[in-house]
Amino acid sequence: xxxxxxxxxxxxxxxxxxxxxxxxxxxxxxxxxxxxxxxxxxxxxxxxxxxxxxxxxxxxxxxxxxxxxxxxxxxxxxxxxxxxxxxxxxxxxxxxxxxxxxxxxxxxxxxxxxxxxxxxxxxxxxxxxxxxxxxxxxxxxxxxxxxxxxxxxxxxxxxxxxxxxxxxxxxxxxxxxxxxxxxxx
Amino acid sequence: xxxxxxxxxxxxxxxxxxxxxxxxxxxxxxxxxxxxxxxxxxxxxxxxxxxxxxxxxxxxxxxxxxxxxxxxxxxxxxxxxxxxxxxxxxxxxxxxxxxxxxxxxxxxxxxxxxxxxxxxxxxxxxxxxxxxxxxxxxxxxxxxxxxxxxxxxxxxxxxxxxxxxxxxxxxxxxxxxxxxxxxxx
Numbered sequence: 001x002x003x004x005x006x007x008x009x010x011x012x013x014x015x016x017x018x019x020x021x022x023x024x025x026x027x028x029x030x031x032x033x034x035x036x037x038x039x040x041x042x043x044x045x046x047x048x049x050x051x052x053x054x055x056x057x058x059x060x061x062x063x064x065x066x067x068x069x070x071x072x073x074x075x076x077x078x079x080x081x082x083x084x085x086x087x088x089x090x091x092x093x094x095x096x097x098x099x100x101x102x103x104x105x106x107x108x109x110x111x112x113x114x115x116x117x118x119x120x121x122x123x124x125x126x127x128x129x130x131x132x133x134x135x136x137x138x139x140x141x142x143x144x145x146x147x148x149x150x151x152x153x154x155x156x157x158x159x160x161x162x163x164x165x166x167x168x169x170x171x172x173x174x175x176x177x178x179x180x181x182x183x184x185x
Numbered sequence: 186x187x188x189x190x191x192x193x194x195x196x197x198x199x200x201x202x203x204x205x206x207x208x209x210x211x212x213x214x215x216x217x218x219x220x221x222x223x224x225x226x227x228x229x230x231x232x233x234x235x236x237x238x239x240x241x242x243x244x245x246x247x248x249x250x251x252x253x254x255x256x257x258x259x260x261x262x263x264x265x266x267x268x269x270x271x272x273x274x275x276x277x278x279x280x281x282x283x284x285x286x287x288x289x290x291x292x293x294x295x296x297x298x299x300x301x302x303x304x305x306x307x308x309x310x311x312x313x314x315x316x317x318x319x320x321x322x323x324x325x326x327x328x329x330x331x332x333x334x335x336x337x338x339x340x341x342x343x344x345x346x347x348x349x350x351x352x353x354x355x356x357x358x359x360x361x362x363x364x365x366x367x368x369x370x
Contacts, residue, residue: 016259035354036355038349038353039349041347074201080353161369161370163186163225163368163370164223164224164225168261170221170357172355173361176354179347180347185347
C-alpha cells in the first residue's frame, strides 16, 4: 500500500465571499484530523501555514498534549498528534514527505466543487497498486483552496457526494470521509 | 430509501476512566454533525441531553445562526441547523422521529468497541429496501455510550475500521464516516 500523507492548507484559500485569504489554525482541526489520520494509517499530517505566529500556536497545541498535562491525561490523543508536522508551505510538506517515503509524492487536490475528478475507487486502486508512488492529500480550510492550488496538483479527486445537493461539509468531516473511502475496511 | 435520523447522546456515556457521566454539549458537534446530516439526507438530527440548561445552550447556538447574525452571514449553515431538534431523552427522539416518519424507527447503536455488529453493507441494503422502517442512529459523546444504551438498540452497527488498530475517532469524524458508508454515492 502506497504511503499516504495529509496536508491542511490555510493559504491560499477563499472566504465565503470568494476573496483570497489566509485562514487561522483551529486546534480542533488538528485534533480531529490527526485522529482520523492515525486511524487510516497516514504517515504524516502537515499543518501548512505561512505565518510564523500561527505555526507557533499549532506547536503549542501539540506540545501541550505531547509533553505536558495531556501526555498523562490521554495517551491516545498524544499518539495521534505525533503524526503532526507544522510547515510553512506546500513545498515544505512535499519535501518532508519525500524524505519519509523516499520518493516525491503525487499531490492530490480535494474540493467540494470538483466536477470531473478521479473517482475514489480509482484513487484507492492506485494507492493499492504494488510499487505505487506515495500520495499527499491536500485539504482546504475556509471555503476551499484557490484555483492555483488545483493547478499545482497531479490529481484532482472527485467531490464527496451524498444523496442531496448540499456540499458544505466541515473540513474535519470531509477529511475523515476521504480517508475512509481511500483506506477504510 | 428509508428515513434516517441521527441522535447525539450526552447521557449515559462514560469518561476516559469508564465512569458514567453526562457530557457537555459542544457547539462544534452541533455544527459539524448538522452539516454531515444535511449532506446525507438525514430527516432530523436530535441533540439528546437531560439537563435543561444544556438544552438551552444548544438552542442559543442554533438560534444565533437561524435568526440573528448568522442567517445573513451563512445561509448554508442555517440550512443544516434547521435539521436540529433538542430533546431530553432517547424516548423523546424516537417519538419525534415516529411523528415525522409515521413509523417507529429502528434504534441503531454505534460504537468503536462493537465486536460483532451488523455490517455497514447489510445496514445500507436494509435502508434501501423498499418499505423498510426508518432508522435512528445513536452516536455517543465522551468515551462512548454505556452498555445499557446498546441493550436498548434494535441493531448494533459494526465498528468503523481502517488499516490500523487505532479506534479513537472524534464523534464528528465517526458520524460523517457512518453516514457516508450508509448513504454516500
